[in-house]
Amino acid sequence: MGQVVQYIRSYLSSDQTPGAAGNMFWALVYIMLVFGGLSVAVIAMNWLERKILAHMQVRLGPMRVGPHGLLQPIADAIKLLLKEDIMPAEADGVVFWMAPFIVVLAAFTVFVVVPFGPTHAITDMNIGILFMLGVSSLSVLGIVMAGWASNSHYPLIGALRSSAQMVSYEVAMGLAVVSAILMTSLNAEGTGTLSMIGIVQAQQAQGEWFIFKFFPLGLIAFFIFAVAMVAETNRAPFDLAEAESELTAGFHTEYSGFRWSLFFLAEYSAMIAVSSIAVTLWLGGWLRPFPNLLNSSTWDLVFSLFPGVTFLLFAAMCFYNAVRMPKHPLFRIQTIGLAGFGVVLGLIGLVLFLPAVSMRVQDIFWFAAKVAGFMYLYIWYRGTFPRYRFDQLMQMGWKVLLPMGLGVLILTAGVALLQQRIWHP
Amino acid sequence: MAPVATPFFFYLFAAIMVIGGIMVITRKNPVHSALALIVTLLAQASVYLMLYAPFVAGVQIILYAGGIMVLFLFVIMLVSIDRSIRERQFNSQWVVGLIAATALGGLFIAVYTKGTNIFPEHALSIVESDNTQQVATMLYGQYMFPFEIASLLLLVAIIGAVVMAKKRI
Amino acid sequence: MPDEIKSPSASPAGEPKPTADQPAVSGGVKAADSGSVPSDSTVPAANAPSAKSEVPAKAASAAPATPPAAKPAAAAKAPVPTPVAWNSPMVAKLTSSYGSGIEPLTYAGQNYMVVDRSLIPELLQVLRNEEGFDYCVDITAVHYLQREKQFDVIWVLYSFARNERIRVKTQIRDGETLPTSVPIWTGANWLEREVYDMFGIKFDGHPDMKRILLPDGWKGHPLRKDYGILQQDNEWVQINLGIESGQ
Amino acid sequence: MIDPNSSLSHLDLETPEKPFLDANELVINMGPQHPATHGVLRVILRLDGEKVLGLECVIGYLHRGVEKIGEHRTYTMFNPYVDRMDYVAAVSNGLGYCETVEKLLNVEAPPRAQHVRVILTELNRIASHQLWLGTHALDIGAITPLFYTFRDREEILKIYEKYCGARLTTHAFRIGGLQYETYSGFEKEVKNFLTFFRPKIDEYEELLTTNRIWVERTKNVGIISGKDCIALGVTGPVLRASGVKWDLRKAQPYANYKNFDFDIPIGQNGDTYDRYLVRVAEMRQSVRIIEQAVEALPEGPIMAKVPKVMKPAAGEVYHSIEAPKGELGYFIVSDGSTQPYRVRVRPPSFVNLQALDVMCRGQLVADVIAVIGTLDIVLGEVDR
Amino acid sequence: MESMLHITTLHYLVLGAALFLLGVIGVLTRRNVVIVLMSIELILNAVNLNLVAFSRMWGGLHGQIFAIFVITDAAAEAAVGLGILIAFFRNKETVNIDEVNLLKW
Numbered sequence A: 001m002g003q004v005v006q007y008i009r010s011y012l013s014s015d016q017t018p019g020a021a022g023n024m025f026w027a028l029v030y031i032m033l034v035f036g037g038l039s040v041a042v043i044a045m046n047w048l049e050r051k052i053l054a055h056m057q058v059r060l061g062p063m064r065v066g067p068h069g070l071l072q073p074i075a076d077a078i079k080l081l082l083k084e085d086i087m088p089a090e091a092d093g094v095v096f097w098m099a100p101f102i103v104v105l106a107a108f109t110v111f112v113v114v115p116f117g118p119t120h121a122i123t124d125m126n127i128g129i130l131f132m133l134g135v136s137s138l139s140v141l142g143i144v145m146a147g148w149a150s151n152s153h154y155p156l157i158g159a160l161r162s163s164a165q166m167v168s169y170e171v172a173m174g175l176a177v178v179s180a181i182l183m184t185s186l187n188a189e190g191t192g193t194l195s196m197i198g199i200v201q202a203q204q205a206q207g208e209w210f211i212f213k214f215f216p217l218g219l220i221a222f223f224i225f226a227v228a229m230v231a232e233t234n235r236a237p238f239d240l241a242e243a244e245s246e247l248t249a250g251f252h253t254e255y256s257g258f259r260w261s262l263f264f265l266a267e268y269s270a271m272i273a274v275s276s277i278a279v280t281l282w283l284g285g286w287l288r289p290f291p292n293l294l295n296s297s298t299w300d301l302v303f304s305l306f307p308g309v310t311f312l313l314f315a316a317m318c319f320y321n322a323v324r325m326p327k328h329p330l331f332r333i334q335t336i337g338l339a340g341f342g343v344v345l346g347l348i349g350l351v352l353f354l355p356a357v358s359m360r361v362q363d364i365f366w367f368a369a370k371v372a373g374f375m376y377l378y379i380w381y382r383g384t385f386p387r388y389r390f391d392q393l394m395q396m397g398w399k400v401l402l403p404m405g406l407g408v409l410i411l412t413a414g415v416a417l418l419q420q421r422i423w424h425p
Numbered sequence B: 001m002a003p004v005a006t007p008f009f010f011y012l013f014a015a016i017m018v019i020g021g022i023m024v025i026t027r028k029n030p031v032h033s034a035l036a037l038i039v040t041l042l043a044q045a046s047v048y049l050m051l052y053a054p055f056v057a058g059v060q061i062i063l064y065a066g067g068i069m070v071l072f073l074f075v076i077m078l079v080s081i082d083r084s085i086r087e088r089q090f091n092s093q094w095v096v097g098l099i100a101a102t103a104l105g106g107l108f109i110a111v112y113t114k115g116t117n118i119f120p121e122h123a124l125s126i127v128e129s130d131n132t133q134q135v136a137t138m139l140y141g142q143y144m145f146p147f148e149i150a151s152l153l154l155l156v157a158i159i160g161a162v163v164m165a166k167k168r169i
Numbered sequence C: 001m002p003d004e005i006k007s008p009s010a011s012p013a014g015e016p017k018p019t020a021d022q023p024a025v026s027g028g029v030k031a032a033d034s035g036s037v038p039s040d041s042t043v044p045a046a047n048a049p050s051a052k053s054e055v056p057a058k059a060a061s062a063a064p065a066t067p068p069a070a071k072p073a074a075a076a077k078a079p080v081p082t083p084v085a086w087n088s089p090m091v092a093k094l095t096s097s098y099g100s101g102i103e104p105l106t107y108a109g110q111n112y113m114v115v116d117r118s119l120i121p122e123l124l125q126v127l128r129n130e131e132g133f134d135y136c137v138d139i140t141a142v143h144y145l146q147r148e149k150q151f152d153v154i155w156v157l158y159s160f161a162r163n164e165r166i167r168v169k170t171q172i173r174d175g176e177t178l179p180t181s182v183p184i185w186t187g188a189n190w191l192e193r194e195v196y197d198m199f200g201i202k203f204d205g206h207p208d209m210k211r212i213l214l215p216d217g218w219k220g221h222p223l224r225k226d227y228g229i230l231q232q233d234n235e236w237v238q239i240n241l242g243i244e245s246g247q
Numbered sequence D: 001m002i003d004p005n006s007s008l009s010h011l012d013l014e015t016p017e018k019p020f021l022d023a024n025e026l027v028i029n030m031g032p033q034h035p036a037t038h039g040v041l042r043v044i045l046r047l048d049g050e051k052v053l054g055l056e057c058v059i060g061y062l063h064r065g066v067e068k069i070g071e072h073r074t075y076t077m078f079n080p081y082v083d084r085m086d087y088v089a090a091v092s093n094g095l096g097y098c099e100t101v102e103k104l105l106n107v108e109a110p111p112r113a114q115h116v117r118v119i120l121t122e123l124n125r126i127a128s129h130q131l132w133l134g135t136h137a138l139d140i141g142a143i144t145p146l147f148y149t150f151r152d153r154e155e156i157l158k159i160y161e162k163y164c165g166a167r168l169t170t171h172a173f174r175i176g177g178l179q180y181e182t183y184s185g186f187e188k189e190v191k192n193f194l195t196f197f198r199p200k201i202d203e204y205e206e207l208l209t210t211n212r213i214w215v216e217r218t219k220n221v222g223i224i225s226g227k228d229c230i231a232l233g234v235t236g237p238v239l240r241a242s243g244v245k246w247d248l249r250k251a252q253p254y255a256n257y258k259n260f261d262f263d264i265p266i267g268q269n270g271d272t273y274d275r276y277l278v279r280v281a282e283m284r285q286s287v288r289i290i291e292q293a294v295e296a297l298p299e300g301p302i303m304a305k306v307p308k309v310m311k312p313a314a315g316e317v318y319h320s321i322e323a324p325k326g327e328l329g330y331f332i333v334s335d336g337s338t339q340p341y342r343v344r345v346r347p348p349s350f351v352n353l354q355a356l357d358v359m360c361r362g363q364l365v366a367d368v369i370a371v372i373g374t375l376d377i378v379l380g381e382v383d384r
Numbered sequence E: 001m002e003s004m005l006h007i008t009t010l011h012y013l014v015l016g017a018a019l020f021l022l023g024v025i026g027v028l029t030r031r032n033v034v035i036v037l038m039s040i041e042l043i044l045n046a047v048n049l050n051l052v053a054f055s056r057m058w059g060g061l062h063g064q065i066f067a068i069f070v071i072t073d074a075a076a077e078a079a080v081g082l083g084i085l086i087a088f089f090r091n092k093e094t095v096n097i098d099e100v101n102l103l104k105w
Helices: A002-012 A024-056 A072-082 A093-112 A128-137 A139-149 A153-184 A196-206 A217-232 A257-282 A297-304 A306-324 A329-352 A355-384 A390-423 B006-026 B030-050 B054-078 B082-086 B094-118 B131-140 B144-165 C002-009 C019-053 C058-065 C070-077 C089-101 C117-129 C188-199 C231-241 D066-071 D075-083 D087-105 D111-140 D144-164 D186-208 D212-218 D226-232 D237-241 D272-295 D348-353 D355-360 D365-375 D379-383 E009-029 E033-058 E062-092
Strands: C102-107 C110-115 C135-143 C151-159 C164-172 D025-030 D042-048 D051-058 D315-323 D326-334 D340-346
Touching: A024 A072, A024 A093, A024 A257, A024 A355, A072 A257, A093 A128, A093 A139, A093 A257, A093 B030, A128 A139, A128 A153, A128 A196, A128 A257, A128 B054, A139 A153, A139 A257, A139 B030, A139 B054, A153 A196, A153 A217, A153 A257, A153 A390, A153 B054, A153 D025, A196 A257, A217 A257, A217 A355, A217 A390, A257 A355, A297 A306, A297 A355, A306 A329, A306 A355, A329 A355, B006 B030, B006 E009, B006 E033, B030 B054, B030 E009, B030 E033, B054 B131, B054 E033, B054 E062, B094 E009, B131 B144, B131 E062, B144 E062, C089 C102, C089 C110, C089 C117, C102 D315, C110 C117, C117 C151, C117 C164, C135 C188, C135 D315, C135 D326, C135 D340, C151 D326, C188 D348, D042 D365, D051 D355, D051 D365, D066 D075, D066 D340, D075 D087, D075 D340, D087 D111, D087 D315, D087 D326, D111 D144, D111 D186, D111 D212, D111 D272, D111 D365, D144 D186, D186 D272, D212 D272, D212 D365, D226 D237, D226 D355, D237 D272, D237 D326, D272 D365, D326 D348, D348 D355, D348 D365, D348 D379, D355 D365, E009 E033, E033 E062
Parallel strands: C110 C164
Antiparallel strands: C102 C110, C135 C151, C151 C164, D025 D042, D042 D051, D315 D326, D326 D340
């Protein structure tokens, strides 16, 4: 027993990711943690999207299953798993069967290099960002396969649309990413890095998030990425591939039950993945706000309280809503459940106040908070914007974002060169 | 990040690659061929990683699997394949082709059995950790001119492809 | 105040109770509605035999079925309007050029002209091009089973420039065709198709003369007075379900 | 208004644009089960890639034979059936039918009834336009306006429910006037609704009018000129958005519309955006009309003297009103019996739908959706 | 057995040769142009594998650089080849390589 504690301790004090340390056991643990967390995040996202969208649209959203519909995603998941798995008679069986798995695999594999903290990543790759972009671009294959294998017009058009869209926006996205990577080379050696952890460390070293670097160049590059990533994930206002009013459901029209839910899972984890890239490249990854301006130990302490306070706020929200529940015997279970959920959240919040825990966890907290901000943006877009038309979408990708990206890249390179050669020879 | 269990993974990926390659040239349906080719390419990317060439592996995934193969799938879906599936799959001089390939294979076997000794037993060690930086330095230093030529080639290819495929220019 | 006014009006629903009782009133209306629903099934049943047995009497049968005493009573209340001659410069011009083929009339303040079938494409063309009736509101037909020329075909036309609405009416026999007016008004396309669908009147030169509302395989033309409503259903049941009675 | 000798070759609906490559022509069947065809419309699209080469509408899936039913019902009994045609504007349908029969009977509804009719019909116009706006925006991908418009439409439906007990197929009018006196507080509630609703129109406009994506999606999409509209018989907001200032309420006033002061909003380009603007402006005008009608609501009887058993003299009458979707006409032939000899309905949706092909040629698939939405068709009325 | 478990450059070369052969067989025997083009990709990949293996053997990066250039060429080749294929299909409505028997059409 003591040895186990010792082992865990030795790991906790390590300053390497398990992958880099070659520690298979911890790598496996991390894989479990990341994918478990991801699944929970997707489930939570499902509920949050429906709730937030509902409130934007003056309605209530799910309210029946569990208090305030909290158990709705679980009910949905069970329903989807129990549904009949239909395959069209004329479909290409093998391809039809494989497509959702490829999409899910591509969406999940990218999380191998996502840095939730300086040591909180499954591994750190030398080509981290390249790996992320490459693997996430593989999901196009799954979409094309799904559309083609369904042997039906709507899925085929949906698949062609979405793959054309993803391939086009990858270009602009890549240019924006490169301009951020260029900024990592502004150090003494003059060499940049593609490693996800290295990028965040470069922002730490330079004392500046890259979104504010070379103002407004960093901001423009971030903007390009933020637009391209919505297109890349096929979400509103770029959700042409699944435009329900035109193509019913796009490439997954013919899918049902479990396989459909895989597409759903892939879509949401892809959203989280691209948001993580944006957070890593421009928003300082796991770094807390104002790492350079407010860098005294007092501020460190103040910011280390944030995770606990957030959870306590959630708990308070739960209690508030539990108090507001109708005082009727029918609602007793729901009230108790909501209060119990609040208690759990509050306990987590209290645990997060422990300095030892808070030190390890606040990186993850800030990363997750930033990603959550992006998730809210996604929902907000969906509630606000109409849908682009395909030619307008292509026009925007090739005629607006691509030239902008090229310009930003060239300007960034020029400014970086000037800074290296002239101002700091 | 040192490769682990190299022999196991080598044989695994080699088997995947060879089976994938066989599927590519034997499938009736070009979509199945393309998918087999994608599997082959991804396995090859893993082999690159074992050869301490992570950047090439990344390029392989992002360009080959994510770019070129999507192009292939696109074209396969554009041209209707129903007819070609029902047609004869191999051309009339397949015997000649097989004989030529066998001869080439024999040549390879001969060369490799003769030349076993010219390859060093142990590979020289190269640093993997800054592979990308080194590739970048060489690409933009020593190989600057070929790099520019390659970009020119790509430009020509783009124009050529557009001219060829567009209905009305 | 409204309540006082209400009583002399003696509307069918007598009680003037506001808000809360409104559903009750509507319930009464609903009862009237639902009362009509069963008759939906009985009326066709009554029609089907009549269509088979005595063809000509069918159309008139509706009127004699009701007590004849009611008719003079209704007529006495309001003076029976009859069509009177319609005079206008346009009509004068048209009658001078087409002579007796045109009979311009006015009924209830609405002008229409009964024209000979032979004048049809020409007159419509003239109405559109020279008189400015640029908007073909509607094309429809009426079936008079006992007449020799069984069908009235009616064009409702409107002129934006004159803010005037007229009707052109012609009579044709069963099986006779009419020239299409699609070259004159593009919008006549579907309207003519619907006339064909419902009455079986063909329009020569129509670009796409086929059924529009009913399925292509439908038998008969439902708005003819001799159409047996149950015929299609019975046939389907007999063929597909093998039930001889058809029900 | 139009050049009488103009060639209509540009509206030649039957010769399709020849695609460069026939092999690439894709025939897609949209509907009858499709989320954006507003019911059971089936559209067969011929596409070159995403470009529409031509399309054919297949209708009739909702055909219930309303005209045939009319021949077997008395005049009074047929009244509720017309509500089922354009079920989102049932009140307008009822108004058209009642006025036509009144014309046939040579009676006129008393002024109070006329006023209430105008109020309810204009409320109905607002409700119909709201439903159109919500679904049209939903087709183009904006999901939120739908809920906003439905929230506000609910208030109108509440007024209907209080007045006659029904919300959708109201059967509000009777031949010769109204069956029910307005409930107490009717005027106040209508006024409250108007003050509630005016800022809501601004809210819709705020969401859409200047929204970049909305403008890009609707400007220059589905253009139809005023000339084409007239040739095709297209009426209503579609015609007005193409720049033809024609509204039956002004051109041939029925009910007592001539007593009210309102404008006819028109557009210039005849594109989807203009049609949107025209309909939103019409909602504002309807608010104006209702306001005047409520202010001037006279006292008096609500029912004219009509016989219990209606037997109009033999004759035929065509009468049309400006329904929310365009000219809604009734052509009723009486043979002097208690049942109409022939009831013909001239549905605006049916005639307007013909313009779909003209408006969609050369556009993209996504525009077809937008154009179907902007035509504001109701399949219950198209198919009858 | 020892040589089997110790992966040397030769192993990679043999793997490359196998892929190359498969590619050659595909090019020489198949009739479908798309599959022929994919076989060419196989050949290029076999070459790439050799290049990277040699690069590993000599401890330099030149091989990897060449591999990157080859990938670039492959992209260009695929684009032009598929462009020709589409033009061909449009005129002949087939993807059969035996029918590519005219220099101009």
